[in-house]
Amino acid sequence: QSVLTQPPSASGTPGQSVTISCSGSTSNIGSNTVNWYQQLPGTAPKLLIFSTDQRPSGVPDRFSGSKSGTSASLAISGLQSEDEADYYCAAWDDSLNCGVFGGGTKLTVL
């Protein structure tokens, strides 16, 4: 049971937009910034969004992050086949005094 809750799956067709949610609590998302990681099949995770809404250099602006209260979202616009991957949200938890991940969302591009 992950501390952060994500839907197990999401899907869309090429060109569409999709949003992945991440629900937490006041001790994690409600108090701290959120990060998102992309894990392509058979590879190590890669940083996608940091500090809730910042993109590292090299990440397309089709990816964006936001937060409201104790929930965060990852939005992907102009869906491409290479976006098919697992996506994880993460945040620091003040009560646990450690980082926590969401359970992950498998994105399928139909």
Next chain:
Amino acid sequence: EVLLLQSGAEVKQPGESLKISCKGSGYSFSGYWIGWVRQMPGKGLEWMGIIYPDTSETRYTTSFQGQVTISTDKSINTAFLHWSSLKASDTAMYYCARVRGPQLKTNWFDPWGQGTLVSVSS
């Protein structure tokens, strides 16, 4: 370029000990926390713990406290994850990652190592 290079895959029996490594390059190793993340087969990511190489200050999640030991040798820019007695349930991919951010409450992992697959079976 900042890189984290992990040691190779391991096949062990229950009860054996194991230490896997993560060597950093391209940055000041002592000045950044390093974290370890577990991914069991077909499952999600789990935050295990972090260590600050310069002081060896370490923090573990409750689930992993007492189950593993995180250490570093800053003279060779390397972090380690150690088990004294492996269990079949330790079978997983283990990733190391550099911690970035102005403080731990706002930290993120970047970059990640390529992962070390640990298989424990009798």
